[in-house]
Amino acid sequence: MISSPGCGQLLRDHRNRTSGDYPATRTIWSSRGGISGLSPKLASDAVPVEARVDRACALEKPDDGNDEVNTVSGNAARTSAAQGRYIPWPGGGPEMYAKVTLASVLALGRLVAALPQATEVTTTTSTTGTPIGALSTTVLASSVPQLPPDPAATIYPRNGQLNEPQPAPYVPAGGLGTNGTEPNYQVKSDWDFFSVALGVYQEYIELDLFEYFFERFSREEAAAAGLRPDDLDLIAFMARQEVDHAILLSNMLGSAAPQRCNYTYPFTTVREYIDFSQKLTRWGEAGVYGFLEHMDSRESATLLLQSITTEARQQMIFRQFEGLFAMPEFFEVGTPQSWQWTLLAPFISSCPGNQTRLPWQNFPALHVLNNPNPARKHPALTKVGERISDISPDEACDLEECGPAITQTRSALSYPGREVYFAWEEPGKAVGPDQSYMTSTTAGKPAFVAWVTQLNVTYSPLTSYGNNTGHTVQPGVDVYGVGDPAINGTIFVLLTDTDLFVTPFNLSLINPHVRAGPAMYQAG
Numbered sequence: 436m437i438s439s440p441g442c443g444q445l446l447r448d449h450r451n452r453t454s455g456d457y458p459a460t461r462t463i464w465s466s467r468g469g470i471s472g473l474s475p476k477l478a479s480d481a482v483p484v485e486a487r488v489d490r491a492c493a494l495e496k497p498d499d500g501n502d503e504v505n506t507v508s509g510n511a512a513r514t515s516a517a518q519g520r521y522i523p524w525p526g527g528g529p530e531m532y533a534k535v536t537l538a539s540v541l542a543l544g545r546l547v548a549a550l551p552q553a554t555e556v557t558t559t560t561s562t563t564g565t566p567i568g569a570l571s572t573t574v575l576a577s578s579v580p581q582l583p584p585d586p587a588a589t590i591y592p593r594n595g596q597l598n599e600p601q602p603a604p605y606v607p608a609g610g611l612g613t614n615g616t617e618p619n620y621q622v623k624s625d626w627d628f629f630s631v632a633l634g635v636y637q638e639y640i641e642l643d644l645f646e647y648f649f650e651r652f653s654r655e656e657a658a659a660a661g662l663r664p665d666d667l668d669l670i671a672f673m674a675r676q677e678v679d680h681a682i683l684l685s686n687m688l689g690s691a692a693p694q695r696c697n698y699t700y701p702f703t704t705v706r707e708y709i710d711f712s713q714k715l716t717r718w719g720e721a722g723v724y725g726f727l728e729h730m731d732s733r734e735s736a737t738l739l740l741q742s743i744t745t746e747a748r749q750q751m752i753f754r755q756f757e758g759l760f761a762m763p764e765f766f767e768v769g770t771p772q773s774w775q776w777t778l779l780a781p782f783i784s785s786c787p788g789n790q791t792r793l794p795w796q797n798f799p800a801l802h803v804l805n806n807p808n809p810a811r812k813h814p815a816l817t818k819v820g821e822r823i824s825d826i827s828p829d830e831a832c833d834l835e836e837c838g839p840a841i842t843q844t845r846s847a848l849s850y851p852g853r854e855v856y857f858a859w860e861e862p863g864k865a866v867g868p869d870q871s872y873m874t875s876t877t878a879g880k881p882a883f884v885a886w887v888t889q890l891n892v893t894y895s896p897l898t899s900y901g902n903n904t905g906h907t908v909q910p911g912v913d914v915y916g917v918g919d920p921a922i923n924g925t926i927f928v929l930l931t932d933t934d935l936f937v938t939p940f941n942l943s944l945i946n947p948h949v950r951a952g953p954a955m956y957q958a959g
Contacts (some may be wrong), residue, residue, distance in 0.1 A: 456586045529798050530584065556948045570629075570794040573614030578877075578947045581935075588949060618736060623731040629794055630726040631694055631735065632680045633772050635684045635778060636793070637719040638693045641746075642677035644712060647669055647698075652705050660705035661838035662756065673749050680742045687735050688791075696786035696868055705758070706810055707823045713753030714955045715779075717925045720747050721768050725942065752927075757809050758837030760845055763959045765914055766889040766923040770942035773798065775954045777874075780867035790868065797866055800928060801952035804856040809837065814848040819856060849922070849958045851911025852901040857884070857897075858904045859930060860953035881905070881930035881950040887928035888958070889914055892942070895933035909958075923959040928952060 459750050517835060599608035612618065622628045648670050657667055685692035723743040729738040738954030742942040747767065755761050773796040780797055807814035810823045813834045818825075837843055859881070864874045882908040883894040893912045899905040912921045929945075 452517045455496075461665070473740055474658065483826070484710065487715040498625045499722045537597050565729070567871055568875075569796060570792040579944060580589075580942075581730045581944055617733040618737075620687060620734045621689075622733065622735055625794075626726075627730050627732050627735060628688060628691075628773055630730065631684050631687050632791055633738070633779075633795060634723060635681060635688070635693045635737070636696075636783070637722065637775065638677050638681040638684060639693070640698055640717065640779065640782065641661055641719065642674055642681060643695070643698050644715065645674035645677060647700070648708060651743045652708070656705050660709070661834045663839075666756065666839060669752065670883060673752075676745055676749070680745070683738060683742055686731075687738070688799070689790050693791045694787050696790070699784045700782065700831045704824050709753055710809060711824055712757075713750055713757055714925055714957075715736075715745060715782075716750035716753060717955065718770070718775050718778045718927075718953075720750055721770040721927070722772060723952075724767060724769030725771050728770070728940070731924045735809055739859065750925075755841060756839045758832070758834075758839060758845070759809055759848075761842040761957065762924075764889050765919050768890075768927065769939060770887065770927060770953070771940070771946060773943075773946055774929075777882060778955070779874055786868040792871075797872050797874045798929075798944065798953075799860040799862050799864065799876055799951040801860075801928070801954040802809050802858045803928065803956055804858055805854075806955075809848065812836070814845070814957070815850055815853055825869055841932050849909055849956075851909055851922075854958070855884075855928075857908045857911055857930070857954075861903065876950055877947045877951040879932040880933060883934050885931050885934075885945065885952075886912075886926065886956075887929065888908060889921050890922070890939060892923040892937055892945070893921065894931070920959075926956050926958050928954050928956045 475740050527799045567748065578666050597607060601608060602614070606613070622631055651668075654664075654667070681695075700708075700711065702711050720743060723739060723746075726734050727739055727743070730739075751761055774792060775797045775799075776795040781800070805817050806822070808817040808821055808823060808826065810832055811817060811826055811830055837845060856936050860874065862874050863874045866872050866874055881897055881899065884897050886893045886895065886909075891912060891914065893905045893910050895910045897907050909922065913919050914921050928949040931948045932950055935948055
């Protein structure tokens with residue numbers, strides 16, 4: 436029998452270092468005397484995170500290769516990590532580097548088409564699993580039109596002077612929500628509700644993921660990956676952060692807020708866990724940035740900003756745990772809700788039967804076949820289909836060079852001119868909770884790869900081989916000038932049928948042209 440020794444003490448030690456214990460039950464945002472528009476909710480609706488970690492540490496797992504574990508949050512079972520949604524390449528995968536043959540890529544396309552699905556987690560509250568697609572009502576048009584700028588957008592004279600009377604001393608004219616009206620933090624439109632609901636789905640998987648570390652891995656396994664006891668304290672505290680984030684967002688929605696689901700994960704080692712976590716927090720962060728400034732409720736947007744900036748810190752911490760340069764970008768990208776849902780949904784195996792459904796699109800999956808492996812000495816030479824655990828000791832980057840640190844100055848993980856290989860799925864595949872959503876696309880034949888990062892959307896031509904496989908050449912582009920490369924960090928790539936001009940504020944106009952993706956590309 437194996438367990439995670441000492442991890443129950445982890446949070447107890449942390450609580451002793453902070454100002455007071457976490458209460459077992461407390462009222463958040465009471466209806467009067469609190470924040471208007473947020474529903475009262477008790478933290479006791481969920482088991483306190485310290486209790487979850489303590490109880491998770493006490494779980495005994497049979498040492499028989501079967502990692503099925505009873506959870507401590509009401510879920511019936513958890514899928515083995517070894518049965519997650521990583522791409523399994525038979526026999527360890529073809530032994531090729533970035534430049535591969537046409538025949539090899541075609542063969543890989545057949546492998547991707549035959550990928551097994553994540554093992555479903557059973558639950559007493561799951562739905563039937565019948566694919567019914569995204570939530571929908573009357574649809575007024577096939578897509579949102581691309582219109583010219585609002586004429587009023589350029590009226591303001593940028594002359595450095597006060598051009599209107601001031602409403603009060605030291606207060607310039609203008610702004611939203613600045614006239615003294617008492618704020619109400621309730622969502623104000625379908626856009627608001629389902630954007631925040633998507634955020635709740637994201638908060639719950641992050642909570643589950645951070646808790647699961649202590650169920651899945653021992654202290655010795657963490658130490659072998661370079662994580663100190665204090666680092667484990669930090670992961671445990673991240674889980675505690677997610678409890679409050681889920682409460683905050685759920686209070687904006689009221690009784691119809693999504694509930695915690697069951698999940699399946701693609702990692703088998705601590706380093707794979709860290710890599711998955713830094714990618715998951717990346718798309719969670721970017722997804723909120725994408726809808727935040729479009730919300731009707733500016734009050735809700737204010738609170739969301741205060742939570743997502745915390746999650747941005749989490750993402751950078753996982754980059755530090757992975758031995759990457761802490762922040763190689765100059766700006767953080769925001770992405771549409773459907774991109775976040777496309778990336779998130781495959782890891783949700785089942786949800787309660789009365790779960791609030793989402794209207795966002797699930798695009799066909801896109802696989803980067805030679806995604807740079809951060810655990811390599813030379814990530815740009817990653818083999819096709821390689822996972823972190825596939826590399827040999829002589830190819831691996833040791834902990835001194837790329838172990839957990841405040842930052843690591845690494846050689847480039849990728850570079851302009853690198854050939855990047857892809858395989859993608861057909862639409863019409865059942866995905867998400869209980870396999871109840873369907874992937875779809877309105878795009879034509881894929882012709883471009885869109886590289887979405889920082890302030891830029893850059894297109895490169897896609898060379899297609901048929902059988903849903905192809906490659907492109909990584910472009911070299913700067914944000915403003917020499918020395919600020921746009922393609923860096925953990926970024927988004929998609930296949931599109933055209934090279935539509937879009938900017939950060941109207942990025943979702945690209946959605947009707949997305950054939951597959953997004954996928955996360957580890958550029959730096």
